[in-house]
Amino acid sequence: MSPRLRLLLCALSPVALVAGVAVISLAVTRPAQPVQLAEPAPYRAPRAADGKPDLNGIWQALGTAHWDIEGHAARPSPVVALGALGAIPAGLGVVEGGEIPYQPWAADQKQKNLENWLSADPAVKCFMPGVPRANYMPFPFQIVQTPEFILMAYEFASATRVVYMNKPDFESPFDTWMGHSRGRWEGETLVVDVTSQVGDTWFDSSGNFHTDSVHVVERYTAISPDALLYEATIEDPNVFTRPWKMSMPLYRRLDRNVQLLEFKCVEFVEELMYGHLRRGATK
Amino acid sequence: MKHPPLASLGPLAVFAIFSWSTALAAGQAAEPSTSAWSPPRTPWGDPDLSGIWDFRTLTPLERPSELSGKETLSDEDAVKYEQDTLRALDKDRRTSDGLTAEQDVRNAYNQFWWDYGTKLTEDKRTSLIVDPPDGRIPPLTPKAQERADARAAALQRPAHGPEDRTPWERCILGLNTGPPMNPSVYNNNLHLFQNRGYVVILTEMAHDARIVPMDGRPRLPEDIRQWRGDSRGRWEGSTLVVDTTNFTDKTSFRGSGANLHLVERFTRIDADTLLYEYTIDDPESFARTWSAAIPMTKTDEPMFEYACHEGNYGMTNLLEGARAQERLAEETAKTKSK
Amino acid sequence: MRPNPSVALAGVVLVLMVAAEPAPAHHAFAAEFDADRPIHLEGTVTKMEWINPHAWVHVEVEKPDGTVEKWMIEGGTPNTLFRRGFTKKSLLPGTKIVVAGYQAKDGSLKGNGRDLTLPDGRKLFMGSSGTGAPADGSDPTDPKKPKK
Numbered sequence A: 001m002s003p004r005l006r007l008l009l010c011a012l013s014p015v016a017l018v019a020g021v022a023v024i025s026l027a028v029t030r031p032a033q034p035v036q037l038a039e040p041a042p043y044r045a046p047r048a049a050d051g052k053p054d055l056n057g058i059w060q061a062l063g064t065a066h067w068d069i070e071g072h073a074a075r076p077s078p079v080v081a082l083g084a085l086g087a088i089p090a091g092l093g094v095v096e097g098g099e100i101p102y103q104p105w106a107a108d109q110k111q112k113n114l115e116n117w118l119s120a121d122p123a124v125k126c127f128m129p130g131v132p133r134a135n136y137m138p139f140p141f142q143i144v145q146t147p148e149f150i151l152m153a154y155e156f157a158s159a160t161r162v163v164y165m166n167k168p169d170f171e172s173p174f175d176t177w178m179g180h181s182r183g184r185w186e187g188e189t190l191v192v193d194v195t196s197q198v199g200d201t202w203f204d205s206s207g208n209f210h211t212d213s214v215h216v217v218e219r220y221t222a223i224s225p226d227a228l229l230y231e232a233t234i235e236d237p238n239v240f241t242r243p244w245k246m247s248m249p250l251y252r253r254l255d256r257n258v259q260l261l262e263f264k265c266v267e268f269v270e271e272l273m274y275g276h277l278r279r280g281a282t283k
Numbered sequence B: 001m002k003h004p005p006l007a008s009l010g011p012l013a014v015f016a017i018f019s020w021s022t023a024l025a026a027g028q029a030a031e032p033s034t035s036a037w038s039p040p041r042t043p044w045g046d047p048d049l050s051g052i053w054d055f056r057t058l059t060p061l062e063r064p065s066e067l068s069g070k071e072t073l074s075d076e077d078a079v080k081y082e083q084d085t086l087r088a089l090d091k092d093r094r095t096s097d098g099l100t101a102e103q104d105v106r107n108a109y110n111q112f113w114w115d116y117g118t119k120l121t122e123d124k125r126t127s128l129i130v131d132p133p134d135g136r137i138p139p140l141t142p143k144a145q146e147r148a149d150a151r152a153a154a155l156q157r158p159a160h161g162p163e164d165r166t167p168w169e170r171c172i173l174g175l176n177t178g179p180p181m182n183p184s185v186y187n188n189n190l191h192l193f194q195n196r197g198y199v200v201i202l203t204e205m206a207h208d209a210r211i212v213p214m215d216g217r218p219r220l221p222e223d224i225r226q227w228r229g230d231s232r233g234r235w236e237g238s239t240l241v242v243d244t245t246n247f248t249d250k251t252s253f254r255g256s257g258a259n260l261h262l263v264e265r266f267t268r269i270d271a272d273t274l275l276y277e278y279t280i281d282d283p284e285s286f287a288r289t290w291s292a293a294i295p296m297t298k299t300d301e302p303m304f305e306y307a308c309h310e311g312n313y314g315m316t317n318l319l320e321g322a323r324a325q326e327r328l329a330e331e332t333a334k335t336k337s338k
Numbered sequence C: 001m002r003p004n005p006s007v008a009l010a011g012v013v014l015v016l017m018v019a020a021e022p023a024p025a026h027h028a029f030a031a032e033f034d035a036d037r038p039i040h041l042e043g044t045v046t047k048m049e050w051i052n053p054h055a056w057v058h059v060e061v062e063k064p065d066g067t068v069e070k071w072m073i074e075g076g077t078p079n080t081l082f083r084r085g086f087t088k089k090s091l092l093p094g095t096k097i098v099v100a101g102y103q104a105k106d107g108s109l110k111g112n113g114r115d116l117t118l119p120d121g122r123k124l125f126m127g128s129s130g131t132g133a134p135a136d137g138s139d140p141t142d143p144k145k146p147k148k
Helices: A003-029 A080-086 A104-115 A266-277 B009-024 B075-089 B101-107 B142-156 B313-337 C004-019 C078-083
Strands: A057-060 A141-145 A149-154 A160-164 A180-186 A189-195 A215-224 A227-235 A244-252 B051-054 B129-131 B189-194 B198-203 B208-213 B230-236 B239-245 B261-270 B273-281 B290-299 C033-049 C056-062 C068-074 C096-104 C110-117
Touching: A141 B208, A149 B189, A149 B198, A149 B208, A266 B313, B101 C033, B101 C096, B101 C110, B208 B230, B313 C068, B313 C096, C033 C068, C033 C110, C056 C096, C068 C096
Parallel strands: A160 A180, C068 C110
Antiparallel strands: A057 A141, A057 A244, A141 A149, A149 A160, A180 A189, A189 A215, A215 A227, A227 A244, B051 B189, B051 B290, B129 B290, B189 B198, B198 B208, B230 B239, B239 B261, B261 B273, B273 B290, C033 C056, C033 C096, C056 C068, C096 C110
8 A cells, every 4th residue: 555545544544433433323323213301410510619519609598488387378467557568478388298297285386376476486586597497587698618617697687507517426515596507418418417406496487396306407409500409307206296398499699799788686676575674664 | 719929928918917016016026927937728729717716815905004105014024914814803702802792793703604815915915906006095086985975874874775785785796796806705706717709707706797708899888887887808918808887876896986997907827826907997986096906816616606685684684673773763762752 | 012013013903803894894784783682592403594695593492481482593604614515414403502692683583693602612613523413424523625
């Protein structure tokens, strides 16, 4: 074979190879039946510096879970003067299965709470909402993620909590309003184990409650660039007949230059809580 | 993300800042660090200031008048000062040790509850204030003095309502958190977090997270005021500079007012030390600007939740006590007039 | 006659007694509690509220005539104790304690725990005191730091 021909064949051979492979592939894969599309690959969030899914951002729930985590029709406000703007909108509910599995005594207690919610709901007094309620208050919260700690800072009442990512044996010496959070990654999901929460926080403004034995396991999974799926499994052997679960999306706040602003509500509840003790107040 | 400044600028900047603060403390200056230590970097190249920092110290904010002119103490005098101070502050001293009943009530409870440190700053300074050189807060303007007098009067009398009391008794702010942070009687801790766009200063007291955007975004509009103001951050070499404005007229740091412009600087000068400096720029309230420098020590002891408002029996009790005092005064007046 | 620097330092210390706390008192103890109503109680802990801004110890005191008074005694921030290794199990119901303090201005059964001790005179929450609490599995002589 002449050198020139050899050279030509060398140059053409990859082309021929590819063309040949293409012809063969086409012949082999050309389907005889309608195309079966694979499930779209689950969303994969951008990575943080340490290679973990990046959940940094300002997030907020929509919907009416903060009013009532179970499905409910709209209902009026107990504060007549607020009219339509104080009334409670309807909601499909965020509890999987629909109903919270209360023990009989607890179902009665929930009813009492509901009837007295205006005076009994700790959030009315600007007490920190606890977990999971803090995540679905109608206020933004910010996730600040580092490898060792994940801070969640809530606009409501300036509540905060720190998730310890590498201290699985760190027990809290006492019970706290925002609980004690220890986290780990399971693939794309941040799993947070919340223990040592006081029994005084509620799940919503409808009297859904727990005791200080409550144990919450949260899951945060990015489902799109601007949304997380938030799931929380609740256990409290004093109150419920079995563990139960809630889930809802958390939406990224996209407003330009969005930032948490101050909602230091203690000032707004002083008249409510201490007004009767003011100088000159009639008892 | 911009390229970080050359690493060689880092320690120079640190040296410059440390020298500035010690030079301002005219007189016996502490030995500035001359080693070319530069802080570790975050994965995206910023100096790493993250962690839990402890700012206990026996050095007071203002230089005591008895020590005027003495910016630092000799090692021997410092030890004596520390021992004398700890003895004087010991809350387990009671009336049998010479205290009056009023002093005894004010001391409140056992020493084991308190945690204000056992040492002066490492450079043995007699004040945290480094400027003006006399180590004291400059005089208040007449307007600021009026405000301070009104606050003092409200605190002296049986409280008319919660607004008569300090923001920390009301559980709105922490007693050592400002901003600016300033050492006090316990829980002198903060946890600093960093991610690409933000630095967050979480102070233990009143569970407050001050979120500082680092992206150069505009400030809040003039008419949005916040108890902690509104902070914006930037890097100057290895120093985090935080600029805070938009305070309310209800916050006051040692007499400051709504138009305070607070500048804070955070510089990690060695593995275990975060030098925290702040400048109070508030010409409406003070005759001149003033600045303090507070070394903070890295700690691996955790911070704990400080839920304040949720357990504030004290507010109810002090208001009930005030009303009881008034009733007693009324009854006494009635009896006298009979 | 002491040399000057020491005299100056001694004088400073008195100033510091006030200066260590932001003036005025960080908490309105003078507003809540009455310097003219000192109390001395010996009783049994029924509950300890490990809360901020101040912990509260609930104590039942049996009077000589057999009646029982229920007192609430104010302490400091529990966070200081947690950092030293104490936990909510460190002062359990049933513990006998002695309280020296001052009663609330409104005459209610509240006081500040000016000095909290065990019946044998040891202070609560000191390194080797233990608390006399029923055994809870933790070493009473050496409070463990929280596990890292």
